[in-house]
Amino acid sequence: MPNPQAQNQFPFSNDVEPLDDHDHDHDHAPVNDDEAYWTQRTAVIQKLLEAKGYFTAAEVRQEIERQDSVTPMLGARLVARAWVDPPFKARLLADGKAACHEMDIDTVEINRLEVVENTPSVHHVVVCTLCSCYPRAILGYHPPSWYKSTAYRQRVVIDPRGVLEEEFGTLLADDIEVRVMDSTADTRYLVIPVRPDGTDGWAEEALIPLVTRDSMIGVALAQTP
Structure with a gap:
């Protein structure tokens, strides 16, 4: 059976260490989890579409610049x-x-x-x-x-x-x-x-x-x- 991990060229997230190993205290800056999630999701989808030939990274950049103008x-x-x-x-x-x-x-x-x-x-x-x-x-x-x-x-x-x-x-x-x-x-x-x-x-x-x-x-x- 093929290895799903090997098939996925653009994994959405990497494995993270379990929290049990985190044995020290410190303050964390607030993080907007929703914003981080959608930013990462958008980047992954863009890479997949680029790999399938729908557009290039340069074309995405040009469209962003057009909209910003x-x-x-x-x-x-x-x-x-x-x-x-x-x-x-x-x-x-x-x-x-x-x-x-x-x-x-x-x-x-x-x-x-x-x-x-x-x-x-x-x-x-x-x-x-x-x-x-x-x-x-x-x-x-x-x-x-x-x-x-x-x-x-x-x-x-x-x-x-x-x-x-x-x-x-x-x-x-x-x-x-x-x-x-x-x-x-x-x-x-x-x-x-x-x-x-x-x-x-x-x-x-x-x-x-x-x-x-x-x-x-x-x-x-x-x-x-």
Whole structure:
């Protein structure tokens, strides 16, 4: 019968010494066992797939670098352009993916990109009530932890004003209508925040730093000059 140990080129874990031989006391730094487990599991699966020829280590590295290059700056560029270019804003609101293509932003992985505009009378905030659907192609591949949390996903639908004020310090006037946009597997949302006062005449490049990730989700306002 073949030796299973010899067949496994990438063992998931090595044998460890029994704890009975550990006869001295010392302090141990806390370890996140779950994180260590999944990190090791991911590495083993990657090596197995590389050995089967599905991809190479270099291709994995390139994909990681590609994902790391996608940041909220892409979304900020869209917003800043919309602030200074009304025809572009109209196209962005009508067809988000097409407008992204105009600016060489790749949104192929997003089936449908809905862009909504905050105004002095209406404020949009985005959530995914089922999981954590997020426009990664324009806001980055790592959504904030609070966006994925059950507390945010459940409460913002019921009490959006309370969440904005208590969790993010975003105060809205009572006469502003708050609309909650629920992302799905097919549809992602991008919020165009209200352009800050005092920025009339500013160039597009100067406006980009005022647009934050949270303002494009709707839990915050754009930065003031």
